Amino acid sequence: MDVEAGSPTPELISDGRSPSGKQNYGRDVIGQRNKCRHWRDFILAYETLGVVFGGLVTSPLYVYPSMNLNSPTEEDYLGIYSIIFWTLTLIGVVKYACIALNADDDGEGGTFALYSLLCRHINIGTHKLKRASLSMDLSHSNQLSSHEKSKLVKFLEESITARRLLLLLAMLGMSMLIGDGILTPAISVLSAIDGLRGPFPSVNKSVVEALSAIVLLALFLLQKHGTAKVSFLFSPIMAAWTFTTPIIGIYSFLRYYPSIFQALSPHYIVHFFLRNKGKGWKLLGGTILCITGAEAMFADLGHFSKRSIQMAFLLTIYPSLVLTYAGQTAYLIKHLDDHIDGFYKFVPTPVYWPMFVVSTLAAIVASQSLISATFSVIKQSVVLDYFPRVQVVHTSQHKEGEVYSPETNYILMVLCLLVIFGFGDDKVIANAFGVVVILVMFITTFLLTLVMIIVWRAPLVIVMLYFIPFVILEGIYVSATFTKIPEGGWLPFVVSIILAFMMFVWYYGRQRKIEYEIENIITVDHLKGLLSSLEIQRATGLCFFYTNIQDGLTPVLGHYVSNMRSLHKVTIFTTFRYLMVPKVNLSERVIIRKLGIDGLYGCIIQYGYADSLNVERDDYVSQVTNSLKEHIWQNFDGSSPNALKEEISQLANAALLGIVHVRGKTKFHIDKHTRLQEKILLGFYEFLHGNCRSALPAIGFPLQGIMEIGMLYKT
Numbered sequence: 001m002d003v004e005a006g007s008p009t010p011e012l013i014s015d016g017r018s019p020s021g022k023q024n025y026g027r028d029v030i031g032q033r034n035k036c037r038h039w040r041d042f043i044l045a046y047e048t049l050g051v052v053f054g055g056l057v058t059s060p061l062y063v064y065p066s067m068n069l070n071s072p073t074e075e076d077y078l079g080i081y082s083i084i085f086w087t088l089t090l091i092g093v094v095k096y097a098c099i100a101l102n103a104d105d106d107g108e109g110g111t112f113a114l115y116s117l118l119c120r121h122i123n124i125g126t127h128k129l130k131r132a133s134l135s136m137d138l139s140h141s142n143q144l145s146s147h148e149k150s151k152l153v154k155f156l157e158e159s160i161t162a163r164r165l166l167l168l169l170a171m172l173g174m175s176m177l178i179g180d181g182i183l184t185p186a187i188s189v190l191s192a193i194d195g196l197r198g199p200f201p202s203v204n205k206s207v208v209e210a211l212s213a214i215v216l217l218a219l220f221l222l223q224k225h226g227t228a229k230v231s232f233l234f235s236p237i238m239a240a241w242t243f244t245t246p247i248i249g250i251y252s253f254l255r256y257y258p259s260i261f262q263a264l265s266p267h268y269i270v271h272f273f274l275r276n277k278g279k280g281w282k283l284l285g286g287t288i289l290c291i292t293g294a295e296a297m298f299a300d301l302g303h304f305s306k307r308s309i310q311m312a313f314l315l316t317i318y319p320s321l322v323l324t325y326a327g328q329t330a331y332l333i334k335h336l337d338d339h340i341d342g343f344y345k346f347v348p349t350p351v352y353w354p355m356f357v358v359s360t361l362a363a364i365v366a367s368q369s370l371i372s373a374t375f376s377v378i379k380q381s382v383v384l385d386y387f388p389r390v391q392v393v394h395t396s397q398h399k400e401g402e403v404y405s406p407e408t409n410y411i412l413m414v415l416c417l418l419v420i421f422g423f424g425d426d427k428v429i430a431n432a433f434g435v436v437v438i439l440v441m442f443i444t445t446f447l448l449t450l451v452m453i454i455v456w457r458a459p460l461v462i463v464m465l466y467f468i469p470f471v472i473l474e475g476i477y478v479s480a481t482f483t484k485i486p487e488g489g490w491l492p493f494v495v496s497i498i499l500a501f502m503m504f505v506w507y508y509g510r511q512r513k514i515e516y517e518i519e520n521i522i523t524v525d526h527l528k529g530l531l532s533s534l535e536i537q538r539a540t541g542l543c544f545f546y547t548n549i550q551d552g553l554t555p556v557l558g559h560y561v562s563n564m565r566s567l568h569k570v571t572i573f574t575t576f577r578y579l580m581v582p583k584v585n586l587s588e589r590v591i592i593r594k595l596g597i598d599g600l601y602g603c604i605i606q607y608g609y610a611d612s613l614n615v616e617r618d619d620y621v622s623q624v625t626n627s628l629k630e631h632i633w634q635n636f637d638g639s640s641p642n643a644l645k646e647e648i649s650q651l652a653n654a655a656l657l658g659i660v661h662v663r664g665k666t667k668f669h670i671d672k673h674t675r676l677q678e679k680i681l682l683g684f685y686e687f688l689h690g691n692c693r694s695a696l697p698a699i700g701f702p703l704q705g706i707m708e709i710g711m712l713y714k715t
Contacts, residue, residue, distance in 0.1 A: 044308030045315075049242060050234030052300045052309060053317050054366035055184045055293025056092075057242055060324050061191040061359065064332065064342030066430035067286035074333050078263040079272025080283070081329040084290045085264055087473075088321055091291050091441065095470060097313050100298045100444065101306045103451045109301030110373070111173025111440065112380045114447040115166065121455050122153050124163050153454055166450075167507070168500070171386070173443035174377045175499035177299055179436040179492035181374035181412055184292065185367030186419040187429045189215050192363035195344045195356045209420050216420070219364055220413035223371060223404055226395025234365040241362035244355065246320045249327025252346050257330035284480035285434045290325070292437045293366070295444065299373035303402050374412060379403045381503065383578070388506050388692040419491070428488035435484060436492035438477045445470045502688065509685030513666065516713045522553035524595050530561050531597070538599070542654040543568035544624075546663040550575050550604065556664030559711045570654035572624065574603045583608045590627035594635070599650065601628060625655055662707045669712035678715055 049057075063084070069076070105113040105120070118124060149157075156162050189212040196203045196211075222233075253260045262268075273280045297309055331346035332338060338345040347355045381387035390407045423429050449467045452458045481489065530536070547554040553573060561567055573595070584606045591604040603624060629648055636644050667689075668682045 041305070041307050041311060044304050045312040046239070047235050048300075048304050048309055048312040049238035049316070050236075050365055050368065051303060051372050052297055052369050053242075053293065053312060054234070054238060054362070054369040055180075055188065055296055056291070056369070057238065057245075057293075057317050057320060058188055058192075058359075058362050058366040059290050059292055059321070060245065060328060061343050061363065062187055062430060063286060063289045063325075064328060064339045065191065066289055066434075067283055067339060069283070069339050072332075072336055072339065074336075075268075075271065075275065077329050077333050077336075078260075079268045079275075079280070080287060081260065081325060082263045082266065082268040083272070083284070083287050084325050085322060086266065086269070087287065087291050088318065090469070090473060092294050092313070093318060095441075095445075095466075096294050096297050097310050097318075099466065100448055101301065101309060103448055103455075104301055104306065107302055108376065108380055110177065110295075110299035110377050110380065111443055111447055112170050112377055112384070112386075113301075114444070114451055115170035116380065116384060117451055117455060118166070118447070122149075123157050124166060150453070152450075168504070169443055169446065171500045171503045172496060173440050173447070174381060175496035175503070176436050176440040176443070176492065177295060177370075177377055178374050178412075178499055179495045180292075180295065180433075180440060181370040182415045182419060182495065183429060183433045183436060183492065184370040185216050185219065185412075185416045186212075186423075187433055188363040188366040189360075190420060190429070191343075192356075192360040194341075195359060198341060198344050199352070212420055213417050215360070215364055216367065216416050217413065219367055220371075220409055220416075223375075223409045224393075224406070226402060226404060234368060237358070237361045238365050240358050241365075242316050242320045244358060246323035246327075248347060248351070248355070249323040249325070251348065252327030253330035255330075256334045260326045260330045260333075263329070281476075281480055282483055284477055285431065285484045288434050288438050288477050288481060289430060290321070291441075292433065293369055295437070295440050296369040296373040298444070299376055300369060302376050302379075303372055371409070371412060375403050375405050375408060378405050378408050385510055386503055386507050388502070388688045389694070391693055415495075423488060423491075431481075431484035431488035432491040434481045435489040436496070438474060438481050439492075442474045442478055445474055505681055505684045506688055508681050509668075509689065512668070512682065512715075513713060517549060517555055520555040520558070521549065522555060522558045524553075524597065527553060527557070527561075527595075527600075528597060530558065531567070535565060536561065537566045538569045539566050540654065541568055541570075541658040541660060542621075542625075542651075543571040544621075544659070544661045545571055545573050546661070547573055547575055550577075554664055556666065556709050556711050560662070560709045568599075568654070568660070570599045570601075570651055572601045572603045572628070574605060574624075577604050577606045579606050579608050586623070590624055592624075592628050592631040594631075599654075603628075621655070621659060625651060658705075660705055660707055662709060665708045665710045666713055667710070668715050670715060674715045682715060 067080075101109070103109075103114060103117065105117040108116075156166065190208065193208050193212050193215070196208065276283070297313060301309065328342055328346050332342060335345065343359070344352070344356070375392075378387060378390065379392045382389055382392055390405050393404045393406070395402050395404050419429060423432075445467070449463060452463045452466065453460075485493065545557065547556070557573075589606055591606070593602045594600075595602055605624070628651060632644065632647055632651075668686060670679055670682055670686075674682070
């Protein structure tokens with residue numbers, strides 16, 4: 001109630017407070033909520049230390065040791081520190097913390113998330129991404145109308161070559177990030193354990209490799225417990241590393257070279273290249289490692305929040321790295337030839353062993369950031385149907401992006417161990433590492449530019465202010481790292497090409513199947529014709545016929561009916577729809593519709609990432625049949641009560657007589673008339689399809705009630 005002007009005693013609101021008191025109370029509530037939100041952000045920022053930034057903040061372990069420096073001078077070290085500082089500032093702060101983290105796709109980050117974001121706004125998908133997913137149903141809901149489309153959008157939509165190149169770019173970016181997930185654990189742990197050889201020269205390389213393998217084995221076995229538990233365990237370790245290394249850095253530059261920060265002037269970079277020319281250009285292959293793990297900051301976005309990652313990076317990680325590299329460089333200026341062991345040499349003797357322990361533990365944690373990022377990008381690509389189906393376990397009831405993939409985890413583990421025992425030498429691994437680090441960043445720059453133009457609709461001047469400097473900067477780095485390909489840099493290329501080829505083959509096979517299903521889709525009218533023209537027996541019992549087609553019926557049904565001359569009296573055509581929410585309410589889980597043929601119904605079952613569908617525990621069949629009965633009652637027009645009773649009675653009797661779950665098992669028919677290209681691609685697709693997980697969620701069908709209907713698709 002409003003208070004009149006001049007009223008000596010304000011009227012009380014229903015809760016006993018005056019309007020002014022009510023406003024103050026409201027401000028207090030909002031203030032408390034803001035405080036809670038800020039505290040939650042601080043807690044999340046603390047947890048990111050144990051998951052997101054491990055690879056980035058531990059880079060001082062291997063940056064200087066990876067460089068092939070011959071008789072370096074004070075000016076060389078000042079130039080290198082200037083390069084490191086500006087690389088961290090431009091790529092870390094400007095590109096990732098301030099720009100890339102804003103380009104999320106439903107909270108997910110990484111190159112494939114950028115591609116998915118573009119697909120949501122323009123029609124560049126060469127086939128529908130995944131028809132059983134609501135998120136994919138909505139993927140084109142934000143698309144531009146034809147009169148709003150720019151020339152770039154029209155070109156991308158109309159050119160199949162441009163669309164495929166864009167998809168290939170996203171696939172390569174994802175493959176490179178997985179390569180990063182293989183190399184980061186190997187180089188981080190090897191560099192840390194290598195600290196044993198300083199005080200104990202008798203420790204040989206084989207011992208270091210064996211200890212590194214044991215450490216990594218334990219790390220990968222911990223992954224099944226989930227990101228939250230791992231980050232809770234690892235964050236204190238990374239906090240110790242993040243705050244102790246800059247303290248040593250401050251001590252070092254105050255003792256050895258207090259004027260180190262003069263190197264922040266870019267003219268030191270110019271003099272460095274004028275003095276060293278081609279040799280200085282090649283050294284960029286080592287300095288790029290200072291920013292390794294920055295892509296994980298973007299790819300791990302689904303595990304945390306944008307604000308928490310920005311807070312952690314800008315308030316702790318970035319200052320820590322600047323001060324640590326300052327201390328390392330100051331020490332090396334006074335000890336010019338100690339760069340081979342550039343980290344442990346600059347650690348003061350009294351704290352050597354405590355720092356060795358912290359370094360080793362931090363190196364273990366460093367591996368976590370890329371492992372988590374790999375799980376995220378695998379999950380994204382599986383949901384989008386661009387990667388063979390592997391098991392993806394959601395380890396949190398509250399955070400959709402917090403995932404674990406057992407198959408991916410163990411493959412990464414084996415590959416990491418092979419890298420350690422196959423290469424062993426830190427410099428060789430560093431060469432491979434540098435290639436994968438800069439290429440994934442280069443790809444992100446191109447995709448992010450398209451997002452700025454198409455999704456954000458940023459002015460062209462602003463886009464160019466981003467694109468031109470970063471293409472030049474990262475292009476120079478790419479050219480330098482390419483010189484390392486014969487010296488170990490070939491490894492990530494081989495891994496990435498294999499992964500990208502596997503993804504392309506899967507995409508090609510899925511596209512061909514979808515095209516065949518669309519061309520041979522069974523409509524309700526077509527099914528009516530089949531049932532009336534053939535002598536079809538209507539078998540007793542209840543049949544759940546599973547399909548991934550929502551608008552129509554799968555060709556497998558026509559194949560089944562034509563050859564078996566049989567169909568159950570009550571058949572429910574069932575499609576599973578994955579929603580990006582934790583749990584779907586029971587009242588919204590089952591969507592029923594009649595198909596216009598006696599005893600035939602359509603059913604969509606919606607489930608979230610934290611739902612566990614299980615026949616025995618959730619009484620899945622009862623949920624569907626009860627929803628079907630309710631649907632029949634709600635759509636009863638009152639004209640024929642007997643027909644209503646008969647329909648419900650038919651459903652109940654069918655369930656009592658027996659339940660069968662029918663699903664199609666389709667395969668391409670490859671014969672002598674099939675083209676060689678298709679024989680290779682479709683043959684490999686069938687190999688992948690035969691060894692991957694089923695598209696149906698694991699809902700615990702009783703084995704005696706499962707029937708698979710095989711069908712060959714023409715190539």
